[in-house]
Amino acid sequence: MERGAKRVMRRKALDNVYLHKDFHGALSCGIDYLDSHFGEEAVRQYLHRFTRSFYAPLIREIERRGLPALRDHFERIYGIEGGEVAIEMTERELTLRVKACPAVTHMRRKGYKVARLFKETVNTVNGALCEGTGLKAELLAYDDDTGRSTQRFTREKR
Amino acid sequence: MIPCTDFIPAYSELFKTLEDLGGEEAVEDFWRTLSEEFLGNLRDHVERFGLEGCWEYWSHTLNEEAADFTMTLDLDEGIFRIDMHCCPSKRRLLECPHVEPYRAYCRHCDLLYRNILEALGYSYSIDLSRCDEARCSITVTEGAGSRSGEGL
Numbered sequence: 001m002e003r004g005a006k007r008v009m010r011r012k013a014l015d016n017v018y019l020h021k022d023f024h025g026a027l028s029c030g031i032d033y034l035d036s037h038f039g040e041e042a043v044r045q046y047l048h049r050f051t052r053s054f055y056a057p058l059i060r061e062i063e064r065r066g067l068p069a070l071r072d073h074f075e076r077i078y079g080i081e082g083g084e085v086a087i088e089m090t091e092r093e094l095t096l097r098v099k100a101c102p103a104v105t106h107m108r109r110k111g112y113k114v115a116r117l118f119k120e121t122v123n124t125v126n127g128a129l130c131e132g133t134g135l136k137a138e139l140l141a142y143d144d145d146t147g148r149s150t151q152r153f154t155r156e157k158r
Numbered sequence: 159m160i161p162c163t164d165f166i167p168a169y170s171e172l173f174k175t176l177e178d179l180g181g182e183e184a185v186e187d188f189w190r191t192l193s194e195e196f197l198g199n200l201r202d203h204v205e206r207f208g209l210e211g212c213w214e215y216w217s218h219t220l221n222e223e224a225a226d227f228t229m230t231l232d233l234d235e236g237i238f239r240i241d242m243h244c245c246p247s248k249r250r251l252l253e254c255p256h257v258e259p260y261r262a263y264c265r266h267c268d269l270l271y272r273n274i275l276e277a278l279g280y281s282y283s284i285d286l287s288r289c290d291e292a293r294c295s296i297t298v299t300e301g302a303g304s305r306s307g308e309g310l
Contacts, residue, residue, distance in 0.1 A: 013244060030169070077164075
């Protein structure tokens with residue numbers, strides 16, 4: 001671009017890919033604010049409310065298709081973020097082994113504070129996704145430093 | 159994980175949650191906190207480069223957000239301006255029929271940036287009169303206390 005006293009940049013939406021990873025830092029800041037001003041339960045209630053509202057179409061899909069719908073969702077979001085994740089699925093169980101959470105990796109790299117309760121973006125969100133669908137979500141392991149985690153989803157016995 | 163592509167509805171829901179818990183005051187206090195704790199890079203850019211710092215900061219964020227915009231920097235006139243033809247954040251909320259956006263969602267862009275730029279001596283104005291169409295504009299002008307920056 002020509003450098004002078006006046007510069008103009010014109011962009012259309014299709015000129016770029018929508019991927020602004022700094023948003024993870026803003027979300028972390030929001031979680032931290034809720035935690036420090038209103039307590040842990042407020043964080044969980046917020047993430048639960050967001051998940052049940054925004055992911056309502058996905059939840060309906062999970063109710064209809066079960067584990068494959070969840071698998072497709074995780075393949076999509078970790079694909080977008082470029083996360084290294086191993087996904088295994090059997091008839092009754094879906095397991096995610098995330099080597100490092102792309103959100104946490106980005107925040108560490110940029111020097112953003114990672115909220116004390118950031119793992120609830122996995123734990124609470126997964127639980128809320130499965131609520132009422134006949135699936136159970138478990139966070140078997142989570143490392144606060146890297147976001148490395150093992151997440152398991154199983155069909156509940158009826 | 160909540161992917162960054164789903165952040166905007168999460169952000170809107172956060173504002174609603176804060177308002178339920180602590181009223182509008184809590185929402186605005188959070189925006190001030192976010193401005194101070196999270197927008198240090200905007201402050202650093204503008205402190206160092208003056209209005210060219212605005213250009214650098216928004217060149218990065220608006221392109222990553224795939225915004226539809228025209229950005230103008232006129233150093234002779236001492237004006238930096240963003241004409242947002244289609245805000246990607248507001249568009250996402252408007253296109254999500256099952257989600258009700260926070261009633262004053264677009265106001266965060268007023269408070270977040272004003273907090274930083276006015277403290278550095280710049281005049282900041284935002285026109286949100288068409289934000290229901292995902293359109294807005296921001297104008298930053300050099301004031302008596304602002305620095306011209308050291309140039310890029």
